Amino acid sequence: MKRSFTEGLSRKEMLEIKACTQCRECLRYCPVQEVTGDISIAPFEKIRQYREFIEQTEGLKSLLLKREIPRKVLEDFTKAVFECTTCGACGEACPVGIDTQRLWPLLRREMVLRGLGPIGSQRELPLAVKETGNPYNQPASKRYKPWFPEGVEIARSAEIAYYAGCTGAYQARPMVRGDVIVMDAVGEPFTMLGEEEEVCCGFPLFITGQFELLESLVKRLVEAYRSRGVKTLVCSCPCCVNMMVKDWPEFYGQKLPFKIVHITQYLYSALKKGMVVFHNEEPLRLIYHDPCYLSRGVGVIEEPRRLLRAIPEVELLEFDRHGRLSRCCGAGGAARKVFHENAVAIARLSIDEAVKKGAQRLVLSCPACYEKVNEAMRGYKNQIPIVDIMELISGVIKRRR
Amino acid sequence: MVLSVAYLRGIIYVIKVFGRKKKKELYLEGVSEKRTLLVSICDVVLFRRLFRVNKPLWLGEWLFHLSFTVVLLSHLRLILSVLPRWWYHVVCMGKYAGWVMTLSMVYILLVRASIDYRRYITPGNLFLILLILFSGLSGLLMRYIFRVDIISIKAYMLGLFAFEPASFPAYRMLLFHYLLALLVLIYLPSHIITAPLTIKEARRRQRQLTGRMP
Numbered sequence: 001m002k003r004s005f006t007e008g009l010s011r012k013e014m015l016e017i018k019a020c021t022q023c024r025e026c027l028r029y030c031p032v033q034e035v036t037g038d039i040s041i042a043p044f045e046k047i048r049q050y051r052e053f054i055e056q057t058e059g060l061k062s063l064l065l066k067r068e069i070p071r072k073v074l075e076d077f078t079k080a081v082f083e084c085t086t087c088g089a090c091g092e093a094c095p096v097g098i099d100t101q102r103l104w105p106l107l108r109r110e111m112v113l114r115g116l117g118p119i120g121s122q123r124e125l126p127l128a129v130k131e132t133g134n135p136y137n138q139p140a141s142k143r144y145k146p147w148f149p150e151g152v153e154i155a156r157s158a159e160i161a162y163y164a165g166c167t168g169a170y171q172a173r174p175m176v177r178g179d180v181i182v183m184d185a186v187g188e189p190f191t192m193l194g195e196e197e198e199v200c201c202g203f204p205l206f207i208t209g210q211f212e213l214l215e216s217l218v219k220r221l222v223e224a225y226r227s228r229g230v231k232t233l234v235c236s237c238p239c240c241v242n243m244m245v246k247d248w249p250e251f252y253g254q255k256l257p258f259k260i261v262h263i264t265q266y267l268y269s270a271l272k273k274g275m276v277v278f279h280n281e282e283p284l285r286l287i288y289h290d291p292c293y294l295s296r297g298v299g300v301i302e303e304p305r306r307l308l309r310a311i312p313e314v315e316l317l318e319f320d321r322h323g324r325l326s327r328c329c330g331a332g333g334a335a336r337k338v339f340h341e342n343a344v345a346i347a348r349l350s351i352d353e354a355v356k357k358g359a360q361r362l363v364l365s366c367p368a369c370y371e372k373v374n375e376a377m378r379g380y381k382n383q384i385p386i387v388d389i390m391e392l393i394s395g396v397i398k399r400r401r
Numbered sequence: 402m403v404l405s406v407a408y409l410r411g412i413i414y415v416i417k418v419f420g421r422k423k424k425k426e427l428y429l430e431g432v433s434e435k436r437t438l439l440v441s442i443c444d445v446v447l448f449r450r451l452f453r454v455n456k457p458l459w460l461g462e463w464l465f466h467l468s469f470t471v472v473l474l475s476h477l478r479l480i481l482s483v484l485p486r487w488w489y490h491v492v493c494m495g496k497y498a499g500w501v502m503t504l505s506m507v508y509i510l511l512v513r514a515s516i517d518y519r520r521y522i523t524p525g526n527l528f529l530i531l532l533i534l535f536s537g538l539s540g541l542l543m544r545y546i547f548r549v550d551i552i553s554i555k556a557y558m559l560g561l562f563a564f565e566p567a568s569f570p571a572y573r574m575l576l577f578h579y580l581l582a583l584l585v586l587i588y589l590p591s592h593i594i595t596a597p598l599t600i601k602e603a604r605r606r607q608r609q610l611t612g613r614m615p
Contacts, residue, residue, distance in 0.1 A: 011420075012602055019595035024521045025454060039520065058414060095451040095462075096596040097444075097603025245610075299610035325454070 005054045008110050016098040017054070020047040026090035026100075029321075031328040032083060032335075035345040041080035043090035043100060049077050050107060078116040081107050083342065086207055086333030087292035092324050101296060102246075104333070108209035118208040120338040126210050129217070133199035134166035143195040147173035152184045157228040158191040160266075161258075163221075163244075165237035165367065166200050172367035178390035179236045179263055185397045186270045191228050193221075202251070203243040208334050218251040226257050236263040236390060238294035238366045239332075245298050262294065263390060264303040264365065271310060278311045280396045287317040287359035288389070289350055289373075290326035291366035299324075304365055304389055311396055317357050319350065329364070331372035347376030355382040365389040437608055441601035450600065457512050465505035469533070471498035472540075479551075479558045496544065503537030506530050529588055536581035539574055547574040 006014060026043040027033050033042055053069055055061040081104060088101030111117035118125075128137040144164070162183050168176035183190050192198065199221065202214045225233060235241050244260045270276050286308060294300045301323045308316050321327045330336065330346030351373065354362045362384050364370050373386055444450060448466070452459040475495025478484055510530055513521045543549050553570040560567040569576070 012599075015595045015602075016599050019592045019599040021590060021592045021596070022523050022526060024523065025451070025458075027520060028516075029454075093454045094603075095448065095454070096592060097450055097600045099603065099606065297610075299607065 002057075003113065005050065005057060005110065008106055008113070012099075013103055013106060016103060017047055017051050019096045020044060020051070020094075020098060021096060022048060023095060025093050025095055029089040029093040029325065029327075031085055031087060031089065031330060031346045031349070032342055034327075034349060035342055040076070041083050043084075046077070046080055046084075046104075046107070047098070049073075049080075053077075074111070074114065074116055078111040079119065081111060082117055082119045082122070082208075082333075083335055083339050084333055085292075085328045085330060085335050085343075085346070087328035088296040089292070089325065089328060092296050101292070105207050105209060108207070109211060110209070112209035118210065118334075122208045122210075122334050122337055125204050125208060125334070126213055129200045129205060129213060133196070134170060135200055135204040136166060136170045138170045140195045143169045143198065144192075145195075147177045149177055149181050149184070152180055153189075155189040155191045157230075158189045159229060159231040160188055160190040161225055161228065161230040161233050162190050162192050163198065163201070163233055163235040163237075163240060164192070165235060165240040166204075167239070167367035167371065168237055172370040172388065174391045175236065175367050175370055175388035178388055178392070178394035181394035182263065182267055182390050182397055183234065185276055185394075185399045186267065187275060187399050188270075190234070191230065193224050193228075197224050201237075201240040201243045202247070203239040204334055206243060206247055207239075214247075215251045218248050222248065222252050222256060230258045232259045232261055232266075234261050234263050234266045236365065236367075238262070238291040238297060238300075239368065241300075242293040242297040262298070262300045262303070264300060264307055267390075267393070268303045268306055271307065274400055277398050277400055278393070278396045279398055280312045280314070283313045283315070284311070285315045285317060285358065285360045286363050286392075287319065287354045287357060287361075288322075288363045288365075289319065289329065289354075289369060290322055290324075291364070291369055292326065292328050292332055294365060295324055295326050304363075307389065307393060308363065311393070317359050319353055319357075329366070329369035329372050330376070331366075331368035336368075336372055343372055344376045347373045348380060348382070351376060351380065351382050351384060354384050359384060361385045361387050361392070363387055363389050363392060434605075437601065437605045440608070441597075441604040444600050444604055445597045450603070458509065461505050461509040461512055464501055465509065465533075468498040468501035468505060471495055472502055472537075479555050480562060482559060499537060499540050499544065503534060503541060506534040506537065510534075529585075529590070532581055532585050532588065536578055536585055539578035539581060543572075543574050543578060547572065549575050 009017070022044050024042075024044055027039075030043055032038075039045060053074075056065075056067060056069055084104050086101060086104045088099075091098050091100030091103070094100070108117055124137075125135045128135050132138060133140055134143070147169070160183075162179065164176045164179070168179070199217060201221065202217045205211065205213055205217075233244065235244065241260060241262050244256075248260075249255055267276070271278075288304060288308060290301060290304075294304075305316060308314055319326065327350060328346060329350055330343035336343035347369075351362070362373065364373060364386060365388060367388075370386065370388055377383060377386065448459055448463045451462060471491070471494050475492045475498070478488060478492055510522075549572045550570060553567075554575065557567045557569055569579075
């Protein structure tokens with residue numbers, strides 16, 4: 001039986017597809033539009049096209065004008081939906097509140113089920129995750145060893161656990177190293193899964209519409225944390241946090257037996273309780289970049305800023321677009337694996353603005369942003385030192401005695 | 402006959418698709434539906450989402466939707482035989498709302514054109530804007546220049562609803578206005594029904610996630 005275009009969508013998504021007013025407000029916020037200007041891949045156009053697919057194949061219009069959708073049209077749509085960084089800025093700016101950060105992965109899923117997606121190297125992700133436990137096809141033995149700080153003790157079981165995440169562990173090591181130093185400075189016992197046990201959270205598979213492995217990955221991770229008596233799971237990667245908060249319960253089949261907390265929330269809470277203090281004498285003018293999946297995804301906007309402002313001698317600048325309307329770094333949605341030039345061009349927009357505003361350091365809090373902005377800086381006319389928020393704080397944090 | 406069957410099938414299809422069981426989103430559990438509803442009513446009525454991202458356009462859109470509602474309400478006097486006495490005030494407001502509606506359409510066109518005409522106006526949106534603009538203009542012309550007999554129009558409209566149509570009042574401007582109004586009804590965007598629901602969902606998500614993840 002032929003697959004329906006509405007099969008993978010819930011009532012909410014169906015309403016959203018119908019609710020798009022085609023007002024084009026999203027155009028002004030889409031990072032891919034900023035660097036390509038290609039209207040055919042704009043958010044409103046993807047929704048219009050998908051609505052057209054539904055109307056052409058089912059419902060009233062199909063009865064009157066029955067026709068097949070040409071494969072070329074479907075292929076072009078697939079490219080458009082996979083070229084998106086899934087940053088969700090379009091949805092945040094949408095006057096009718098379409099949750100595009102959730103809608104795009106579902107439309108990608110539909111194209112995957114139709115044999116049209118994913119694109120390029122994204123196809124290799126499931127095999128890499130299955131064989132090595134991470135999407136970078138790196139051995140598990142190198143997950144912690146190259147960056148794990150000396151002298152930090154990991155409890156066998158504890159109420160607090162730290163999840164490093166694959167991108168941090170393999171691609172943005174100063175970031176995860178900073179995380180562990182900060183966790184240690186807070187002084188509460190925390191646990192981590194072993195190198196073989198801590199596998200991909202499932203985000204790269206979810207975002208590319210390849211859901212097949214997700215249930216087993218999620219169950220494996222949740223059960224591992226549960227067996228260690230974990231009540232709070234701390235993580236710094238916004239994509240992982242987003243996946244854990246929104247999708248782990250779906251794939252686990254019930255509410256998670258522990259809370260998910262972003263590391264900035266955890267540290268801010270410790271700072272408020274007076275468990276740690278920050279020492280710094282060097283005047284610093286910083287600019288903070290909100291990761292899409294942290295600000296728009298899970299609404300963590302204030303905590304990173306409060307932490308940065310709590311560092312003595314720090315002046316915090318803001319991008320013109322910040323908070324819920326922040327601009328993507330270009331690395332999102334696994335699009336960087338295929339549409340590399342777009343990703344670099346988008347990252348350079350943030351670099352340019354940070355330099356123009358006179359910041360001394362660009363503070364990031366996402367391993368994918370960290371990797372991509374560093375890459376975009378190579379050979380570029382504008383240069384600014386990049387630092388992860390926990391990497392920065394790990395240099396100024398002291399445990400209160 | 403064919404059209405009726407197709408139409409009915411379409412209706413059944415819509416009921417089938419939108420009547421699907423609501424997907425339970427576990428991460429959104431625990432958000433007070435009542436409070437969300439109250440806040441999202443404000444979002445819908447005040448177009449708060451648009452206000453946040455585009456204030457000049459918000460002004461035009463909000464004035465248009467408000468005046469369009471008043472214009473529609475004031476037109477009810479033509480299709481309802483009995484109306485409460487206070488409805489007279491709605492009809493009076495309709496007079497001013499007609500001006501606001503027409504001018505807001507011109508304003509919206511100008512705002513969109515000032516951003517980037519080719520990129521920000523779709524042919525469909527432009528068609529609808531022009532349709533409403535000309536129906537507003539023809540309505541104003543009938544009120545101030547080409548006067549029409551309201552009683553004969555009301556008799557015609559009531560006849561339509563009773564399946565006993567009277568002859569159409571012989572006014573060219575009225576015919577033009579009536580045709581445009583029928584086209585507006587045909588092209589009336591479905592977001593009038595769906596957008597309030599998606600706006601409410603957006604508010605619910607925001608309330609659950611902002612600063613307090615599960």
